[in-house]
Amino acid sequence: DVKVTQSSRYLVKRTGEKVFLECVQDMDHENMFWYRQDPGLGLRLIYFSYDVKMKEKGDIPEGYSVSREKKERFSLILESASTNQTSMYLCASTWTGSAYEQYFGPGTRLTVT
Amino acid sequence: GQQLNQSPQSMFIQEGEDVSMNCTSSSIFNTWLWYKQDPGEGPVLLIALYKAGELTSNGRLTAQFGITRKDSFLNISASIPSDVGIYFCAGQSGGSNYKLTFGKGTLLTVNP
Numbered sequence: 546d547v548k549v550t551q552s553s554r555y556l557v558k559r560t561g562e563k564v565f566l567e568c569v570q571d572m573d574h575e576n577m578f579w580y581r582q583d584p585g586l587g588l589r590l591i592y593f594s595y596d597v598k599m600k601e602k603g604d605i606p607e608g609y610s611v612s613r614e615k616k617e618r619f620s621l622i623l624e625s626a627s628t629n630q631t632s633m634y635l636c637a638s639t640w641t642g643s644a645y646e647q648y649f650g651p652g653t654r655l656t657v658t
Numbered sequence: 659g660q661q662l663n664q665s666p667q668s669m670f671i672q673e674g675e676d677v678s679m680n681c682t683s684s685s686i687f688n689t690w691l692w693y694k695q696d697p698g699e700g701p702v703l704l705i706a707l708y709k710a711g712e713l714t715s716n717g718r719l720t721a722q723f724g725i726t727r728k729d730s731f732l733n734i735s736a737s738i739p740s741d742v743g744i745y746f747c748a749g750q751s752g753g754s755n756y757k758l759t760f761g762k763g764t765l766l767t768v769n770p
Contacts, residue, residue, distance in 0.1 A: 549700075576756050587762040588701075588746070595756065603757070635700050645689045645750045647758060649700035 548572070549650035551636055557656045564623040566653050568636030574648075575641045577619035578603075579611060582633040582652070594619055595641075626657045660685045664747055664761030672769050677734040679764045681747035689750040690730035691758070692721050696743045704745075705732070737768050 552567035568577065578593040580603075590603030592611040600611050608630060612620045619638075623630055633654050637647040664681045671677060681690070689708055693701035705716050707723035707730060714721055720733045730747055747761040 554698075578756075585762070588760040590757060593756065637700075639756065645691065645756065645758065646703055646706050647691075647748075648703065649693075652698070652700045654698075 549636055549638055549648055551634075551650040551653050553653050554651060555654050555656075557658065558623075558626050559658055560627060562623075562626050562657075564626045564655065564657075566621040566623075566634055566636075566655070568619045568621070568638075568650055569617055570638040570648070571617065572638070572640065572648075573616065574638035575616070576639045577613065578637040578639075578647060579609075579619065579621045580635045580637065581605070581630075582635055588635065591621065626655075628657050631655060631657045660749075660751060660759045662747055662749055662759055662761040664764055666764055667762070668765040668767070670767045670769065671737055673737060673739060675737055677737055677741075677766060678731065679745060679766075680729060680731045681749070681761045682729040683749060683759075684728065685751060686727040687730075687749035687751050687759075688727070690721070690723050691748045691750075692719075692730070692732045693746040693748065694743050695746065695763070701746055734766075737766075739768050739770050742766060742768050 549570045579591045580588045594600045594613040610622045635652045636650040639647045691706045692704045695701040705721040712723040718735045722731045744763040746763045748758040
């Protein structure tokens with residue numbers, strides 16, 4: 546079974562803090578994604594990566610950056626957290642041979658106060 | 659951008675009943691997927707569809723890729739309490755670098 550893990554299930558941070566969210570997958574998947582999920586807005590893509598050190602902006606990249614130094618790990622960085630970044634953050638991965646079947650981690654519920 | 663209209667937004671049913679939900683779009687999609695999300699968890703892939711007209715089952719779940727490629731349907735037969743959750747459709751159109759477009763979900767409640 547594919548396993549996608551996220552570093553924290555719940556996180557509380559203060560406005561202005563730098564926040565790191567980490568995602569690790571154990572299936573040698575090439576592609577990894579970060580989404581945020583908000584009530585009434587559904588899942589929105591922040592960034593994705595199709596290879597180590599490669600990244601592409603999704604639909605809402607403002608206020609976020611990402612890092613992919615190793616194939617199995619994809620980090621989402623909030624450079625200066627703001628209250629409007631309070632959300633559920635979901636990581637997903639997929640392998641190129643079945644590129645559309647994304648497998649999700651359990652999510653990190655981030656609260657910025 | 660592309661949008662998926664998922665309906666209904668929510669459903670309240672009795673245990674044992676069958677359930678139907680659907681996703682429609684004004685755009686053509688090449689792949690349709692259906693996910694289920696339990697409260698506080700990430701979405702879990704239920705069914706993936708790759709060909710127009712395709713009908714695929716996974717236990718009590720059956721999904722269809724609409725013949726126009728602009729819609730998809732998910733049916734759940736003989737619902738049980740653990741079917742409770744949010745069901746999402748997702749679609750992929752050509753040339754989008756693995757990006758999926760997600761519907762906003764159908765919240766299913768099953769009364770025992």
